[in-house]
Amino acid sequence: MSRIGKKPIDVPSGVTAAVDGQNVKVKGPKGELAFRAHDDVVLEFKDGKLTVTPREETKRARSMWGMSRTMVSNLVEGVTKGFEKKLEITGVGYRASVQGKNLVLALGYSHDVIYPIPDGIQIVAGKPTEVTITGVDRQRVGQVAAEIRDFRRPEPYKGKGVKYAGEFIFRKEGKKK
CATH class of the missing domain: 3.90.930.12 (Ribosomal protein L6)
Incomplete structure (x- = not known):
């Protein structure tokens, strides 16, 4: 189990996030960034939090889970702090x-x-x-x-x-x- 992937990503106020299938767009005070996640993970945005979960229990899905969560976290951090x-x-x-x-x-x-x-x-x-x-x-x-x-x-x-x-x-x- 991915310990990194389990953590939800908090989206701070002043930052807007939109999830469209495997695409995530994050817009903040410093700019706008986008990321396309791998097909082995599912992205959700609810109550100001972004979550990443694997579609199935395969080795590839578990490795993409933690990586995708980190990539989305870097988007949020980039548009807020840089x-x-x-x-x-x-x-x-x-x-x-x-x-x-x-x-x-x-x-x-x-x-x-x-x-x-x-x-x-x-x-x-x-x-x-x-x-x-x-x-x-x-x-x-x-x-x-x-x-x-x-x-x-x-x-x-x-x-x-x-x-x-x-x-x-x-x-x-x-x-x-």
């Missing part, structure tokens, strides 16, 4: 800045890396070594953060590169004479 990822840039001369609709990264290459900011995502470079990515869709915020991190992953010897805030970089010892 999601945020922070990246830290470490290295001499490594920096980031936002110029118009682009994020410009100086990461030790012979050229600056220019990353176009996707729609629905806000990127702020408060300090030259910090980048904050915010948005309503958890998947897109995480995907953008991963794409930016991939331009220069942190290396294990000096720790230079782009890393998530709070991420531990396993350090290695250099060559010995």
